[in-house]
Amino acid sequence: MVDLNDVKAIRALDSMGSLITTENYDKQFKEGLDLVANFELPPLNREIHEIILLGTGGGSSVAGGFLRSYLFDELKQPIIINQGYNIPAFVDKNTLVLVTSHSGNTEEILSAYEQAKKTGAYMVALTAGGKLAENCKNDGVPCLIVPADIGHPRRDLGYIFVPLLVMLHKLGLISDKTEEIMETINLFTELNKKLNPEVPVEQNHAKQIAIGLYGHIPLIYGSLDYYDSVAWRWKNQFGENSKLMAFYNVIPNLHHDEAVGWDMPEDLLKKFYLIMLRDDELDSPKIKKRKDITADILKERMGHVEFVYATGKSRLARMFSLVYLGDFVTLYAPIYRGVDPTPVEVINLFKRKMAE
Known part of the structure; x- marks a missing residue:
């Protein structure tokens, strides 16, 4: 490592x-x-x-x-x-x-x-x-x-x-949307001070999650109305950056189907590391309750349950605060394993075969 x-x-x-x-x-x-x-x-x-x-x-x-x-x-x-x-x-x-x-x-x-x-x-x-x-x-x-x-x-x-x-x-x-874009830009500057490589593990939430993920399968739960696409981004970044199969779903939808899968064999479920995207301002009371219940049910079943919270004033900034955290997590995760995060050899291989 x-x-x-x-x-x-x-x-x-x-x-x-x-x-x-x-x-x-x-x-x-x-x-x-x-x-x-x-x-x-x-x-x-x-x-x-x-x-x-x-x-x-x-x-x-x-x-x-x-x-x-x-x-x-x-x-x-x-x-x-x-x-x-x-x-x-x-x-x-x-x-x-x-x-x-x-x-x-x-x-x-x-x-x-x-x-x-x-x-x-x-x-x-x-x-x-x-x-x-x-x-x-x-x-x-x-x-x-x-x-x-x-x-x-x-x-x-x-x-x-x-x-x-x-x-x-x-x-x-x-x-x-210029004002919200500018706030998001300023928020990136502030969050970078907490997440960049110079910040040690003890104070760096992205590095901590990356280390905790080792040996697990990432599972990201977002929520409607605003965090479905953010969860999708995390999932995609785990694939391209981390070279890890990852999965995502959205609350409340998943409580009507995927949740039944939580009764899968314990040794398999323990392989999952759940990252729950949370927003104390944009999540409605019912969504907050669903996330709490989900965590209560899964904290003893899955390998780990991790809450990550949005920051910022505007909706755009709050969404991208979690995008930004996810991008750092998915870059540190492969580096921790000794893997360069940027090359995408499988995609390049697929393109070459399609061109034949």
């Missing part, structure tokens, strides 16, 4: 600097806000019935999930996240299509883009380049070009989520 108090060892193992990128989320989110500031969109000269986000993976699709959760009680149109090659039959001229592919070469998104174009939908794209940027230029589709980084969009949320959020405001679908 790697000593998580050994900052030099941590930095050396993190060969592509994902920890540094995470530590600089405040700067990245500000850059994302600046990038979209002067981005011009044609007038929305039609009624929008639904918004469909074309996106895959831990950057684009999860950004769509954050939009859906964060804007739950404001946005009048439903957000549908479309991760496959094809688009649903309802897409037409009254659909807003957000096309997101960080590389610009994601084959599923390029396929869905071509189909959406034929429907006459209002389209806008976000990419770092590639075929998508070329297609948008040829087709006259507004396209925001964002930094390419190293081609791992899961660590580029500031370049994806923030511009998409601002675009919705520019189209007149939501109110101006």
